[in-house]
Amino acid sequence: MTTLVPVTYKGGVYRHDEIMDLIDDLGGYIVQKHVMAQDVVLQSFVPRDDIELIRRIAKPLAGEVVEAPLVGTEIAVVSPSLEIHHLPHIACDIAEYLRRSGAKTNMVGLARGFGKRIANLNDEERDVINEHDLAVYALGNFEECIRQKFPAIRREINVPIVVTGAPDRETLMRAIDPPVEGYVGGIGRIMHRFKRPEELGKLDELVDEVSRVLDARRDALAKDPLSVFPPRLMAIIEEQIHEVSMLTHPTPVTAQMEGLRVKLPYDSYADDVRLLEVAEGVALGDIADVTPSRMRNYILIRIKPFSETRILV
Amino acid sequence: MPPLNYFVVESPDEVGRNAYERVAGDVLQDLDLIKVIDRLHIYVDPKVPIFVAVGLLRHMPRAIRVADFANVNRGEKEIVLDIGDETYLAPLLQKLWVIYGKENVDQPDRFTVVLPAGVAGDEDLDRLVVADPSETLYKDVIYALQYIAPEGFKVRRQYIREGKFYYVASEDTLPTDIVETAVVPLFEKMEVTL
Structure with a gap:
């Protein structure tokens, strides 16, 4: 193959x-x-x-x-706050840089993520973050704050997490318990755009860290492959559901590592998507879960592994 | 960094200290306050948690009076204000309307305001205060400090008067004696008494 x-x-x-x-x-x-x-x-x-x-x-x-190591992945860039008086947000620079490496990034600004004692995560934010392949948490300057608030804003997040913050990598590793999948130190709250060479170097480091984490996930997936390769399913959906071509979104169907997000309303299209013939005698519903996405009214498709379906398209 | 006469950021966390030094520098530069602030001392400790900023302003702009931007020509029947700079025309008209009534304030063209001599008496029109730029400056300085402070520190106390200012913020309730315990010592370090 x-x-x-x-x-x-x-x-x-x-x-x-x-x-x-x-x-x-x-x-x-x-x-x-x-x-x-x-x-x-x-x-x-x-x-x-x-x-x-x-x-x-x-x-x-x-x-x-x-x-481009990050093509075909959807990454959430989580910032504890997107408040206007913190502009320019480093999360924007991070999201933009990950996009250049091929990822589809979404910014997630938490409603009440600021503060160390008062920080929290609501169910919608949690579900939205969990719909991604990976979450990058852009945290702030103080080790003490990261130590205290991070457990609150990662609660029930089950996708891999890469944390950035001003303390160096070792300090971040010490401060965060249980450990997350990746750490990048030296990116804290900065009130200007990333422009100095050492700052841009940090962004490269972040891309490396994210690709390392995703590669580990890809290796795990290779051991029990998905029933269909997501970009392939994407091509089939784009070919057969012609409404997709009329959507004005930059990515009407977003490829993820283990599924797709189809930006059609769930209520009207979920059944069509489930019944879609992926191959001779195989419907999409046989090899994937079609669920409503917490992001607007989109459709989220999670492809099941081969071990579960015994079908490989 | 800005040409402040005194600029110190203190914190038990060295990494955070460096970061806040840059944050403060960036914010003051962005809001164009470097020329306004003379000295600034910031103390931030996330463990307490507390953020204190104290400082001195360089000079306060004085109040703008009518004579600063207009000529007052008193005639027999009317007083003609010949406007030199339009910047403060709107607040001037507001003031005049309040004092003399809208029907008595005539503005035949952009640069001329006419008042009937009978209504406007002998009071010193030249000395009438039209605007006070220090009011917005106070707001700008406090806004800058709010900007610099960690976002979660929502409980705050601020003061700005006679060229001195302080800003204390925390995530928790501030103790009543916070000014004596946290602010006064920082002013002392700058050899200033509050």
């Missing part, structure tokens, strides 16, 4: 459809397409052996192909 690797293609609008067709023909998937003025960014999965071929074909079009 060919291994699909996440890559980002950056190039001009001119003849970019040829690249899209090529990726399609090679058996790859385009998870996200951004057109910004004259530029096109394609977040995609392509067979490892064919990256060189795409590079070669893209060369006359001045397109470049770079490995």
Whole structure:
């Protein structure tokens, strides 16, 4: 079986459809397409052996192909507060930087996440965060505050967590109990945009930490693969449910590591989605749970593992 | 960092201290208060929890009077105010309306205000206070401190008078003697008495 690797293609609008067709023909998937003025960014999965071929074909079009470890993941960037007097928020810079590495990021500003004694997390915030592949918590400057408040704002969060804060990595590790999956020190509350080289270096460190955590999850998934590869299911949904193409969201169907978020109203479309024929004689409902998302009225699809369904599409 | 004559941030947590030094610098720079604040001493301890900022202002802008931006020409029948700078025209009109009544204040064009001589007596129109920029400056300074303080510290006490200011904030209820125990010692470090 060919291994699909996440890559980002950056190039001009001119003849970019040829690249899209090529990726399609090679058996790859385009998870996200951004057109910004004259530029096109394609977040995609392509067979490892064919990256060189795409590079070669893209060369006359001045397109470049770079490995993007976070393609096909949806990450929540959680900030204890998005209050106006804390602008510019470091969470914005973090979200933007993760996006450049291919992730789909959502900002989650907690309603009552500030303070160390008074911080808390409500059920909606908890459920929304749990719908992601990973949560990045952008915390503040004081070790004492992180130690006290973090247990409250991580309560019942069962996705991997990467914590950032001003204390160094070792201090964060000491302060947080039980441990989380990743730590990045040196990013606290900063009242300006990330611009100095050492600050940008910290963002690179964060991307590395996030990809390390997600790679561990991918390895675990490889041992018991999903019944269908999420980008593949995404392609099937986009092809068969034509309403998706009429949505104005930047990502009408969002790929996650273990599922999809379809931005159609659950009440009207859930049954259509469940009955969707994924392969000969296999309905989507057989290989995945179709549940209402806590994010607006969207549909959340969680793909079941092969061990449970005995079906591999 | 800003050219303050005295700028100290104290905290038992060294990492937090450095971070707050930068936060305070950024905020003062963003709000353009560096020229206004002369000295600033911040103490922050998340364990207590307490945030104290005390300082001195460089100079307070004085009150704006009519003579600062207009000529008052007294005639036989009417008094003509010849406006030089429109910045304070709106508050001036507000004041005049209150004092003389709207029907007596005539504004034939942008730069002229006419009052009947009979209504406006001999009182010193030149010296009439129109606006006090220090009022908004107070607000700006307090806002900046609110901005610098940790967000969870919602309980606060603030003071700004005669060039001195302090701002105390905490997550918990502030003790009644907080000014004596936390603020006065910081002023003493700056060799100033509150």
